[in-house]
């Protein structure tokens with residue numbers, strides 16, 4: 056008969072979001088950007104960090120603007136009670152421009168949207184606030200150089216008719232994360248020309264904006280009237296050769312779970328689908344209950360998991376729900392104090408069952424970093440945090456005392 060007593064329930068896995076780190080990152084980046092205004096880019100659920108919480112934190116820290124890709128994201132900000140100016144810039148003919156206008160959302164416009172925006176302004180009998188977007192070289196969103204003259208003239212006509220107010224002209228940079236490349240200078244030059252063309256057409260946009268995180272940090276000449284910062288606010292570096300710490304930033308997301316099974320296996324034990332890994336000697340394996348359904352890339356074998364102060368690489372294939380680390384030769388106890396009675400499947404003092412496993416965090420204590428997972432997956436830190444899925448609960452710590460945002464006991 057077992058005398059086992061189940062412990063009080065705790066989160067089995069969580070992405071801990073440090074809102075005070077985000078607030079500090081915002082303040083630091085605002086200082087870098089000043090006197091330009093600061094737009095906190097919170098698209099894609101704030102790169103996986105939680106849109107409403109991050110937006111509230113950024114605004115409380117002094118961000119004047121919020122930025123999203125989609126109108127639907129901007130509407131979600133309004134529904135969450137955010138009243139700061141919001142710009143949304145990526146639309147389709149199915150976008151609800153009327154709802155955007157009714158919710159006081161500024162709209163990016165690359166060309167075709169102008170007629171849709173004007174139709175919404177007519178329907179609501181109020182002028183739409185528009186930021187005209189020029190493609191200065193990225194080759195994605197934005198008006199082509201050849202169409203720009205026609206767009207600014209059309210916008211100027213509608214502005215005189217009281218249907219739109221062109222409050223901004225903006226563009227997006229392609230290679231700002233590689234400061235030595237000359238294309239940023241070319242984009243800057245085209246941007247200046249595009250602003251001049253808009254002014255010649257009678258427009259007087261207050262907000263010229265071009266810089267993303269890397270340009271904010273490396274190119275003061277791109278700051279103009281406002282910078283649009285995403286990645287840096289989350290404490291991550293856009294540069295391959297500079298760490299968060301070297302940029303004065305603190306990563307805000309920590310991803311952790313608990314070891315789900317700890318077991319001794321013989322030499323030659325294959326691990327996970329494909330049996331691509333086998334133990335060389337009798338070993339202890341640790342099962343980490345996170346997988347690609349949680350947003351850990353399947354290709355990221357070798358990514359770091361820290362348990363009990365030691366970082367182990369993932370061995371074998373990452374599956375939908377789980378991955379495995381190899382604690383090494385059997386018989387070494389590194390996890391003294393784990394609760395439970397000695398028993399089947401790794402229960403007992405000295406095993407790793409239930410011990411916290413950290414995939415990445417703020418790096419302060421030498422722990423694993425998002426960038427190591429990006430490296431293992433052949434991608435960038437942006438993608439790792441943004442794709443942590445909704446199956447992983449977010450836990451907020453360090454939040455400022457804002458109405459409705461503070462968890463009990465935090466203030």
Ligand SMILES: *Cc1c(COP(=O)(O)O)cnc(C)c1O
Nearest residue numbers: 096227267268269283284285286
């Ligand atoms: C996502 C995005 C940004 C933010 O880029 P970061 O590199 O994360 O700072 C800025 N501007 C536009 C248009 C974007 O799409």
